[in-house]
Amino acid sequence: MTTFIKRYYAALLFALAIALAHFGVWAIANRAQALIDAPLIVNGFAYSGFQVNQSPFEKQFPSTAELARDLHILYPLSHRIRTYSSLENSEVVALASNIGFKVTAGAWLGADSLANQREIEALKAKIANYPHIERAIVGNEVLLRNDMPVEQLITYLDQVREEKKVPVSTAEPWHVWLKNPELVKHVDYIAVHLLPYHEGVPIDQAVNYSLDRYQELMDTYPRKKIVITEIGWPSRGPAIGAAVASRVNQAQFVREFLAKTAYKNYDYYLMEAFDQPWKVKLEGWAGPYWGMFDANRQPKYSLHGAVPKDTRWIKKVTWATAIAFLPILFIAIRFRHWGIGGRISMAILLQACITTLVVAWNLPGDYYYTFRDIIILIALIIGMMMTSAVLMIYGVEFSEVMFKGNWRRAYKRAVALPSNQELFVSVHLACYNEPPAMVIATIESLSQLDYKNFEVIVVDNNTKDEALWKPVEAYVDSLPANFRFFHLPKWPGFKAGALNFALKETDPRAEVIGVVDADYVVTQDWLGALVPHFSDTKVAVVQAPQAHRDWENNFFRRMSNWEFEGFFKIGMHHRHERNALIQHGTMTLVRHQSLKDVGGWSEWCICEDTELGLRLLERGYELRYIDETFGRGLTPSNFDALKSQRFRWAFGAMQILKHHLPKLLGDSTLSFGQRYHFLTGWFGWMGDALQLFFTLGSIGWTVAMLLFPKAFSLPVAIMLTPVLCFLVLKGALGPVLYRKTMNCSWTDIFGASLASLGLSHAIARGIMMGIIQKRGVFKPTAKGKSTSSKLVILNPIREEVALLLGLIASALAMLLTRGFNNIDAQLWVTMLTLQSLPYISTLACQIIAQLPDSKKQ
Incomplete structure (x- = not known):
């Protein structure tokens, strides 16, 4: 090892320099972003208890213990939750009541009237039995999804309001409330969703935009209490207009909203407590990523201090640097005779390719991938590996040509030999359906070679039109005997077949075979300058x-x-x-x-x-x-x-x-x-x-x-x-x-x-x-x-x-x-x-x- 280090210390320093530069680029790109600090208290959370591999579509539900654990995680931050269904995870209300939560209980409504009635009855039963329920929400974005007309929704609302035990409403985005003033008459308060991400609002304007919409509702319906039943920002998802989903943007939105509403009379539920991977089928790519905690119940950001762009960047950069180190060391050793620019360009390209692959491989740790997503990712990674290989091959050629300097095997023409020492050359010319004037020009140039010891064999194979090959034959017949012409009416093997035929007709004295295409005009010194290399x-x-x-x-x-x-x-x-x-x-x-x-x-x-x-x-x-x-x-x-x-x-x-x-x-x-x-x-x-x-x-x-x-x-x-x-x-x-x-x-x-x-x-x-x-x-x-x-x-x-x-x-x-x-x-x-x-x-x-x-x- 000591001998290796002494011999290749320059290459080791080169590889270490690339590694340190790579770490530095990652560190700069992932510097934690300073954001406004927020109070450590949240008014309320929208809560769905499904764990990372569970889904209502697959009838996979959390256990009582998992629901209780969730509520204990949330309790230090807030004592209020909002639920969406009275049938799914029905024990949430009881568990929350025992722990000390106040609950806004929901009934999920859709297009199925029988299912809707079961939800309504379950909600009414919970209201009757659990005094910790402070409000009820009948339906969530039913009108937004066009699941039913407003008249039918009003019927359900009136049915629950008859109990007169808790205030009742339905939850819709702000613009739905503005478009349906008749709905306001049948609710005790307005349950509004303010999600500026869906409207393409940039993050630096998002909180103010949300509060402006809140104020617009207050101005329009001044006699109704307004409860914000969903407000938040996703940590992942597609960009919508100027709205970009990211962990930092999510933290910025939540912190700014909490800070601006801390000492004002806003009643809200943060969207949402925990990431819900199953929502990708319901809401698209951004659906799973609205939680303050990820699906594994780990906090995605804090409410104080700087927020890193990627909490796993050190792991990624370590793997990418470690995998690339030995190949870069190989580049430094193998191509040490190249200029430094060539080695640097090769090393940077290699490190970039490996980093891209490592980041791609880590995507399942950053996103909630389904089995289908994993299969697609593997296929894409294979494609990325192939593309990276092509890029590296381009890079090798580019780096050598650009930075190497002189070619070690830069052969030049040889000194012409005296005519009595010339090797005999048989020049073969194969043609098929070629314009005769073009072929004759090629043969004429061969006849003017400044070389004594050669022959020319012209083979026309499979040309049926005599007007194309007969003039060539006639021209060759007019030349000295070392020029010969053959017409093969039907011959296999295409050009290779014609050249193999010419080999059989070659003068036994020939030591070198020359091949010229039928459209070439050669210089007089072609054979004299190149044949001596065969010595x-x-x-x-x-x-x-x-x-x-x-x-x-x-x-x-x-x-x-x-x-x-x-x-x-x-x-x-x-x-x-x-x-x-x-x-x-x-x-x-x-x-x-x-x-x-x-x-x-x-x-x-x-x-x-x-x-x-x-x-x-x-x-x-x-x-x-x-x-x-x-x-x-x-x-x-x-x-x-x-x-x-x-x-x-x-x-x-x-x-x-x-x-x-x-x-x-x-x-x-x-x-x-x-x-x-x-x-x-x-x-x-x-x-x-x-x-x-x-x-x-x-x-x-x-x-x-x-x-x-x-x-x-x-x-x-x-x-x-x-x-x-x-x-x-x-x-x-x-x-x-x-x-x-x-x-x-x-x-x-x-x-x-x-x-x-x-x-x-x-x-x-x-x-x-x-x-x-x-x-x-x-x-x-x-x-x-x-x-x-x-x-x-x-x-x-x-x-x-x-x-x-x-x-x-x-x-x-x-x-x-x-x-x-x-x-x-x-x-x-x-x-x-x-x-x-x-x-x-x-x-x-x-x-x-x-x-x-x-x-x-």
Whole structure:
């Protein structure tokens, strides 16, 4: 241990500094808030005796001992309670009388007239037998719920008032009393509910607003006594307008109300004594959280001193810091050759992800979760873990590219060999249904190579139209004998099948196989600059980047070009550092013997190039990347072609991952870095698939909240955080890296980002189909200029447009139903808005792709 500390003391100090900073942020965020002190006496409590796992809906009732314990807890604070039912928990009145409470007894009324009559009879019996009952309340918010007309309620009131033993009323919110003056004639006092939270009143105005409504009732009905039978604020729940439910706000409201009414003649019952988890079915998310005590009978706040925002924050921060400490120490040790900025950014992102997961895991300790809620939470935590993993993978690439400095494996072109020492190269060009002029331009560039020892094999497979392949054949026939053309009318295996055919026709002298796409124009020095790398016998692949031509005067092609460029300037450097290249099927050179040793090109995979590269790495070979342009091809002809290409890549990636998973996880010669890149390198695309599920889930949840508002509520903010962070970071990290690594304008960075976002849905579909299906269909990417009709502009993006309309409709419906000032609704709409950005980008890309070329300057 002492040796370890001496060797890695700097890394330990780094991890400790992050831990202390994390503790400090939590301590500042959870500083106890100073509030006005209040008297330690409460006039009365609204009391319901159900314990944490009990519910009248399930016919689970508290025992006599539990009710007695509750009353003994309340007695030091108040000697008055208000009950809601005379049948449920009927022994409360007797227990309260024995202890010394004065009781305002209630009869619960609803739509069932028989049940209502039983409640009335039980209430009358209790009034007759218990002198400690000082008032009666017949019905609770019956008119507010529209359970019965006012005439029927008056009948019940008059029936109880006939006894003339105690004052009788019914309990309703203030506005119901104002709307029903005839009701006032049939009560002995006005039992009013003043709950400003439900009216969206901000907490700093809530008490004054309540007292103003009280005064309004007094002015309207000056001859009636007014009793506030419910007044309070919830500690949890959705924001309603400007009203935010929280523990601190609950304490602030109660303290301020108690302080302002302490020396005045207000008769009130605090809403309520104990939290009632079962009320979520009756009142929605906020229903369980109105108590001064939680459902476990612990006080939620005091009436004196500062109030903490979260009483469990020390436990949460301790767990989050402890879990993150060793991974952060690993970052400090493993990446010590990076700049300090890289290690700090990685550590902060990791700590944030772990903290979010720890807070989410602790939600059942902060809320009363049902079994259904637990299942949903577990599913969300799994989604959050996957999202956090994607964020960390983005973070690793970002931190290395931004802060590492020089690349250790930054290979450059090799010194050209004399012609008598040149390795023989067989260049293979596969084409299918390609424009002949485009293919001929590629072959012409190959004929001008400044290299003596090579051949070119052109394979056209499955093209039926002779007008497409005959001109190419004729052109090749006009070239020297080292250029050969083959037309395969019906040949399996797509491009891989054509390349395997070319291998059979390859000159036995060939030591290197080159592959060029049919739209590429190569530079004269391509082979001369790169083939000498094969003098190192460990090298199996030498890869140059893809690049494009003729894109400068069309914004869509500019977008496509720079979106491609990001992978070759950022991702390929990142992977090359650990010999974990993604081999791509053009501008690639492969050692002939190595290619034969691993069995040639895989015809089962529609990304045969990347799959070959992984097989070569599994054999222990080295793959080199020379970041210099030796050839330029054409960008996809339109956005549909670009989508098709990206779908194919995503589909093929999943084919590769499924096929090679045993070696990536098990016994193989792959290094840790190679395993990491091939296991995580496609996580960004998997994140797109995950986002599609989140989008569908968000739309579905919005619909459920609109149709069943009490059963489905807005998620806790912490559940939305990873989704929001993923969307924001994904949109932000790319432009920052582009600015760091590439010489392009902000306009081009915006265009590349727009294209990247616009491809998200195509990638998501490719990932999901690649997981489900075994084989895919190789669809060549259309190159050149687009000639699509404007009348069918939306056909290629129908799914994206449908999802965009669903998200827009969900956001508008949420704002219209929950209010434009509702903070929780605003957060949800923010998430829906961010989720819509990929689909907005898709629509924008499709429109931009239809624009004509700009005039050359």
